[in-house]
Amino acid sequence: MHANTERIRIIHVETLSDDWYVLKKTTFDFLRANGTWQRQSRETYDRGHGSTLLLYNLAQRSVVLIRQFRLPTFVDGYPGWLIEAPAGLLEQASPEERIRLEVEEETGYRVHALQKIFEAYMSPGSVTEKLYFFVAEYEANHRITAGGGLEGEGEDIEVLELRFDDALAMIANGEIVDGKTIMLLQYAALHLFR
Ligand SMILES: Nc1nc2c(ncn2[C@@H]2O[C@H](COP(=O)(O)OP(=O)(O)O[C@H]3O[C@H](CO)[C@@H](O)[C@H](O)[C@@H]3O)[C@@H](O)[C@H]2O)c(=O)[nH]1
Numbered sequence: 289m290h291a292n293t294e295r296i297r298i299i300h301v302e303t304l305s306d307d308w309y310v311l312k313k314t315t316f317d318f319l320r321a322n323g324t325w326q327r328q329s330r331e332t333y334d335r336g337h338g339s340t341l342l343l344y345n346l347a348q349r350s351v352v353l354i355r356q357f358r359l360p361t362f363v364d365g366y367p368g369w370l371i372e373a374p375a376g377l378l379e380q381a382s383p384e385e386r387i388r389l390e391v392e393e394e395t396g397y398r399v400h401a402l403q404k405i406f407e408a409y410m411s412p413g414s415v416t417e418k419l420y421f422f423v424a425e426y427e428a429n430h431r432i433t434a435g436g437g438l439e440g441e442g443e444d445i446e447v448l449e450l451r452f453d454d455a456l457a458m459i460a461n462g463e464i465v466d467g468k469t470i471m472l473l474q475y476a477a478l479h480l481f482r
């Protein structure tokens with residue numbers, strides 16, 4: 289088989305929207321496994337990469353999550369308030385640097401030792417974004433502000449400290465429907481709270 293890059297020839301890139309983030313339509317020739325070329329076009333939405341982190345406390349068997357309004361889920365017919373792990377877009381910073389700032393801004397907790405666990409494309413058919421996943425232990429006295437996010441950016445974030453078993457049950461009963469948060473809680477069930 290041909291090297292992967294030899295199987296793709298970009299023909300044309302059109303910017304459909306360039307406002308807050310960038311939506312492009314790319315036409316390309318694709319060499320199929322059977323050796324024939326096929327012309328295709330796909331839209332890609334580029335909002336940069338992001339990072340997310342689960343704060344957990346083993347002794348208390350608890351985690352810290354946030355609740356915030358997410359318009360895309362609202363326009364899809366969901367009530368709109370999602371329970372999530374804190375997360376943020378990288379904006380030129382490193383994933384680790386960014387998540388420390390973001391967790392503090394959103395939850396009020398200062399992050400001490402953190403551990404990178406994996407990276408994942410969250411919606412690879414349409415969105416270019418890759419998310420960097422971290423976990424970190426927290427203690428009550430690591431909380432240095434109320435958190436809540438940046439009012440000037442429209443953020444109005446509620447901080448939730450939950451029993452880990454309740455958080456897991458909320459995946460099963462549909463109260464937690466955010467992909468990154470489900471991945472972090474399941475990682476915690478497999479590797480942290482045993
Ligand atoms: N004006 C305007 N502001 C926007 C728009 N889209 C996002 N913002 C603002 O941009 C900021 C982004 O906040 P972050 O905390 O950096 O990112 P996030 O929205 O929490 O995203 C995180 O979670 C996502 C969902 O899982 C991830 O996709 C993303 O990578 C990141 O980790 C927020 O203040 C948000 O209101 C927009 O279209 N217009």
Ligand SMILES: [Mg+2]
Nearest residue numbers: 374375376394
């Ligand atoms: Mg955020």
